[in-house]
Amino acid sequence: MLDLLTPFFRRLYDETGWNFVIFYEQYEWDRFVAAIWVSLELIVASLFFSLVVGIVGAWLQGSPIRAVRLFMSGYIQFFRNTPPYVQLLFFFFVLGNFTPKVDMGGYYEPMITSFGWAVISLSFFAGAFNVEIFRAGIEAVPESTREAAESLGYSRLMAYVYVILPLAFRVCLPSLNNNLVNLLKTTTQAYAIAVPEMLYTLNQVWSDNVNVPEMMIILFVYYVGLVAVLVWGMHRWERKMKIPGYG
Amino acid sequence: MNETPKNGLWTPDQPMVSIKDVHKSFGPLEVLKGISFDVMKGEVICIIGPSGSGKSTLIRCINALNDIQKGSIKVEGIEVNDPDLDKLELRKKVGMVFQQYNLFPHKTALENVMMAPIHVLKQDKADVEQRAYRLIKKVRLEGKETSYPGELSGGQQQRVAIARSLAMNPDVMLFDEVTAALDPETVKEVLVTIQELAEDGMTCILVTHEMGFARELANHIYFTDRGVIVEHGPPASFFAEAKDPRTQEFLSQIL
Ligand SMILES: Nc1ncnc2c1ncn2[C@@H]1O[C@H](COP(=O)(O)OP(=O)(O)O)[C@@H](O)[C@H]1O
Ligand SMILES: [Mg+2]
Numbered sequence: 001m002l003d004l005l006t007p008f009f010r011r012l013y014d015e016t017g018w019n020f021v022i023f024y025e026q027y028e029w030d031r032f033v034a035a036i037w038v039s040l041e042l043i044v045a046s047l048f049f050s051l052v053v054g055i056v057g058a059w060l061q062g063s064p065i066r067a068v069r070l071f072m073s074g075y076i077q078f079f080r081n082t083p084p085y086v087q088l089l090f091f092f093f094v095l096g097n098f099t100p101k102v103d104m105g106g107y108y109e110p111m112i113t114s115f116g117w118a119v120i121s122l123s124f125f126a127g128a129f130n131v132e133i134f135r136a137g138i139e140a141v142p143e144s145t146r147e148a149a150e151s152l153g154y155s156r157l158m159a160y161v162y163v164i165l166p167l168a169f170r171v172c173l174p175s176l177n178n179n180l181v182n183l184l185k186t187t188t189q190a191y192a193i194a195v196p197e198m199l200y201t202l203n204q205v206w207s208d209n210v211n212v213p214e215m216m217i218i219l220f221v222y223y224v225g226l227v228a229v230l231v232w233g234m235h236r237w238e239r240k241m242k243i244p245g246y247g
Numbered sequence: 248m249n250e251t252p253k254n255g256l257w258t259p260d261q262p263m264v265s266i267k268d269v270h271k272s273f274g275p276l277e278v279l280k281g282i283s284f285d286v287m288k289g290e291v292i293c294i295i296g297p298s299g300s301g302k303s304t305l306i307r308c309i310n311a312l313n314d315i316q317k318g319s320i321k322v323e324g325i326e327v328n329d330p331d332l333d334k335l336e337l338r339k340k341v342g343m344v345f346q347q348y349n350l351f352p353h354k355t356a357l358e359n360v361m362m363a364p365i366h367v368l369k370q371d372k373a374d375v376e377q378r379a380y381r382l383i384k385k386v387r388l389e390g391k392e393t394s395y396p397g398e399l400s401g402g403q404q405q406r407v408a409i410a411r412s413l414a415m416n417p418d419v420m421l422f423d424e425v426t427a428a429l430d431p432e433t434v435k436e437v438l439v440t441i442q443e444l445a446e447d448g449m450t451c452i453l454v455t456h457e458m459g460f461a462r463e464l465a466n467h468i469y470f471t472d473r474g475v476i477v478e479h480g481p482p483a484s485f486f487a488e489a490k491d492p493r494t495q496e497f498l499s500q501i502l
Contacts, residue, residue: 142349144345144347144349145349145352147345148350148351148408150312151310151338151342152411153334153335153363153415154363154367155335162366166353170353243352243395244395245395245397246352246395246396
């Protein structure tokens, strides 16, 4: 791969001064490829867990137990009304301080890595919005549909899983789409706690090579591409979920 | 048989549904003010009455969609007015069909029929599927198995809803004005389905304004107004001898 790119980018640099060093130096290329993986893992894990938080949270929000509902609204208020950047720092520096360290054979490592904290923090951040999004979708499912399930013997949980959630999903896919795009972009803030994702890595590259504009271009193109893939996937999903003769 | 102790005492010669002095309020509004009647196995009961008289509420109390404040409702010996009521046990015995069909719009007709036996009763999927095909056929919707509710007419949806209830093998069926939302042409196809069910011996409690249907099929008709049973009797005497002015007025409007 790099062999193919090298001649062009080296000549570009020699002739114009545009320095895309990641495409012609093995060391920088390796850093770049590693960053792709880290950022993809970070994005996929955060998307996934934020959906889990949203689904479970929306269920808990409908709980008959008042304390559970209060806890949920506290959670949502906290994560919605504070900056995700601060949340990330809080999780890593404050909560990270309290997590036990594990013996790695002579030296000690924190049980949760900065990558782990980023996933946790971002999932809870986006999850708080997902809870609200799912709740709106759930409220759009008519009470009569719920009663039909109930009269067929469905428990509250079974009705949620098999009837309410699949219908609610369809209603909330557009707003879910927005929130997940937002989450994808917010993953770059993991930079603050030194997760070697794309922004963090390219920042190192431009510090070493003094090529900020070039690396900025790479960053923009990279995220535009990722968002395009996510939006494409969400639209496909939306089309696949479309029910003939409904909505 | 693993009968629960609560309904262990019930035998088919006793009323399948026994309603005694049922009172139901929504806040300060008392909607049912002491309703009592019995339904024997295989009987068809029609409940009629003006809008707002509490017919839906009564029928919803029978399968515990609404709770009651006073009185007793027993289905095959299971006391519905019991904080420890096993709702699943009750709902296995009682099927319900709603005015607005309330099908699951994201599932095909066949899947609508199959869902509850698979999810709730944990029955084998292949068996359930076979049975679902038979039920779809029974309600005369062959060929519509893969249609979604949104692609079916009101009458067709209502028949899927009936098949969906029947898939749970209930002993009693509750019908709450199931033809009220339908076009006049499609009312008949749904009534025919219910008639066939009744003729097969299904115990049915119907809220209906279809007097022709009630006259022909009901064993007993109850006229309710403002939360009480005003008058009742077998169709022949009910229609011929209605004495209460409220009943007479209602019948004159509807017939
Ligand atoms: N969930 C509810 N909360 C408050 N009032 C209700 C509720 N359901 C029904 N009611 C009231 O109870 C009365 C009887 O309603 P309903 O049983 O639907 O009558 P019917 O089916 O005979 O038309 C009406 O006055 C109605 O407004
Ligand atoms: Mg009604």
